[in-house]
Amino acid sequence: MTYKKVKEGEATILAPKEEKISGDLPVFYNPIMKTNRDISIALLNALEKEDLDIALPLAGTGIRAIRFFKELKRDNIKQICINDCNEEAIKVINENFKLNSIAEEDIEINQTEASLFMLKHAGFNYIDVDPFGSPNPFLDASCKKLSRDGILAVTATDTAPLSGTYTKVCRRKYWAEPKKDHMMHETGLRILIRKIQLIAVQYERALTPIYSYSDEHYMRVFFRCKKGKKHCDEILSQHKMFNDAGPLWLGPLWDEDLAEKIMNLNPCTLTKLIKDESKIHSIGFYNIPKICKKHKIGVEKKFDQIMELIKAKGYQASRTHFDKEGIRTNMPEEELEKVVIG
Numbered sequence: 001m002t003y004k005k006v007k008e009g010e011a012t013i014l015a016p017k018e019e020k021i022s023g024d025l026p027v028f029y030n031p032i033m034k035t036n037r038d039i040s041i042a043l044l045n046a047l048e049k050e051d052l053d054i055a056l057p058l059a060g061t062g063i064r065a066i067r068f069f070k071e072l073k074r075d076n077i078k079q080i081c082i083n084d085c086n087e088e089a090i091k092v093i094n095e096n097f098k099l100n101s102i103a104e105e106d107i108e109i110n111q112t113e114a115s116l117f118m119l120k121h122a123g124f125n126y127i128d129v130d131p132f133g134s135p136n137p138f139l140d141a142s143c144k145k146l147s148r149d150g151i152l153a154v155t156a157t158d159t160a161p162l163s164g165t166y167t168k169v170c171r172r173k174y175w176a177e178p179k180k181d182h183m184m185h186e187t188g189l190r191i192l193i194r195k196i197q198l199i200a201v202q203y204e205r206a207l208t209p210i211y212s213y214s215d216e217h218y219m220r221v222f223f224r225c226k227k228g229k230k231h232c233d234e235i236l237s238q239h240k241m242f243n244d245a246g247p248l249w250l251g252p253l254w255d256e257d258l259a260e261k262i263m264n265l266n267p268c269t270l271t272k273l274i275k276d277e278s279k280i281h282s283i284g285f286y287n288i289p290k291i292c293k294k295h296k297i298g299v300e301k302k303f304d305q306i307m308e309l310i311k312a313k314g315y316q317a318s319r320t321h322f323d324k325e326g327i328r329t330n331m332p333e334e335e336l337e338k339v340v341i342g
């Protein structure tokens with residue numbers, strides 16, 4: 001395998017020279033996932049969490065670990081434990097640490113199966129599950145090993161079942177009914193959240209989403225963990241059907257203050273949209289062209305104008321990162337339709 005040097009954030013790493021990004025490559029680096037890593041860094045910096053005991057069970061080139069060392073407050077990191085089952089990945093991770101002059105003492109590098117790696121350790125207060133496809137194989141061990149007040153970050157790239165293209169796969173893997181409509185990405189994200197919460201409550205861990213989104217080809221959720229039966233029961237009470245889909249998580253997708261801090265630390269279109277929509281405590285959003293089509297009219301009003309009209313009537317309104325043509329609002333549907341077509 002041949003490598004080239006790549007710069008991402010404050011790290012320079014060796015990444016495969018192949019132009020085509022594929023899970024079949026012995027060592028995997030996807031530049032599109034820079035946003036995923038940027039947001040993880042912004043979130044940990046925003047939380048100002050001390051004594052970070054970090055697990056990266058599916059580490060790839062080690063880019064995330066290196067960026068954590070360089071872009072988080074160094075004093076806040078107690079340890080980073082890195083793992084990948086692939087021998088070539090481990091070689092590259094070692095090379096990349098040397099290339100970035102990171103000393104060995106605060107790193108542990110393992111080459112084993114990701115769940116076995118987590119189960120061998122006492123516990124972590126940040127676990128980042130970033131696999132190819134579904135996170136399912138790694139949820140049990142990560143939930144078991146997440147400490148009180150710890151943060152669990154999960155990526156899922158199998159968005160087709162979650163968003164309703166493969167209903168049967170979604171039923172089998174995520175124990176819920178998806179729905180392929182304009183809200184499919186929010187629905188899929190809420191189905192994914194519930195599935196992870198169901199795994200965690202078995203071990204008396206209550207996982208509350210603090211930041212979540214859907215972008216490119218993947219979904220991503222960060223949870224904060226509380227321990228105890230009462231907290232678990234509170235989580236379960238927020239699993240219901242919505243819009244004929246689910247059961248899914250009906251609670252908030254974001255902590256409002258955190259969304260604001262992440263936007264300030266990493267301002268981009270995605271974090272700005274999320275900051276705005278995190279202030280509106282609604283489930284789902286409206287697709288404006290769909291409303292116009294229902295009333296057999298063209299999209300005549302500009303989105304900004306529609307949002308101003310909603311706000312003038314005392315409701316909240318924002319664009320949503322889930323859909324370029326969507327508006328999130330707490331205005332009732334019938335009233336919104338009047339605003340759009342009026």
Ligand SMILES: C[S@@+](CC[C@H](N)C(=O)[O-])C[C@H]1O[C@@H](n2cnc3c(N)ncnc32)[C@H](O)[C@@H]1O
Nearest residue numbers: 028058059060064084085086113114130131132
């Ligand atoms: C999507 S890549 C990880 C990308 C990395 N987290 C990043 O930010 O660039 C998934 C990695 O998991 C590794 N992997 C896949 N299945 C595994 C398993 N069961 N145990 C350990 N590693 C595994 C692969 O070798 C690959 O390097």
